Amino acid sequence: MEVLVPKEVIENKILLVRGQKVMLDEDLAELYGVEIRVLNQAVKRNLKRFPADFMFQLTQEEHTEFISLRSQIVILKRGRGQHRKYFPYAFTEQGVAMLSSVLNSERAIEVNIQIIRAFVKLREMLASHKDLARKLEELEMKYNNQFKIVFDAIRQLMTPPEPKKQKIGFQGKNEGVN
16 A cells, blocks of 8 residues: 555644644645645534544634744735634544545545554554553552662653743844743
8 A cells, every 4th residue: 555645744743632632624634635625514514423522623722822824924815715714623533534434535545544543653652651651650669769860760761851942033142042
């Protein structure tokens, strides 16, 4: 089977929103090779297939956090249909699986299989991380303070780094990046 989309591209489009791993409608539309409105129309025609645990619409705060539609530099295009009126929809793994039944193209089916595999891989990685943390706690209880420094170092390595926020715009000689 030919890989239509590299798995890294799919994995980078999986976001954590409201404590759930989701993909946004615009990313899915891009992967499926359809317009966002076509994807959303197919979903709206089949709303019974998409309960709240399969799909939800982002709030303004979530939208601002995850998507920057407008840049301070870019001038917006004029005319109808150039920009979205509504906040994006987020699809959970089950919602993405359901999309294959409403988008009936060969590409949608093949890309959907790749997306589901990426969700499964992510779930397996998270499960193994939890198992490792549990085993570390068991070892720490067993060996008490003898290896406290080692356990602290391992825990520090397991903690994902916090993303650094950089200042945007011109910075003078004395100003550095946060």
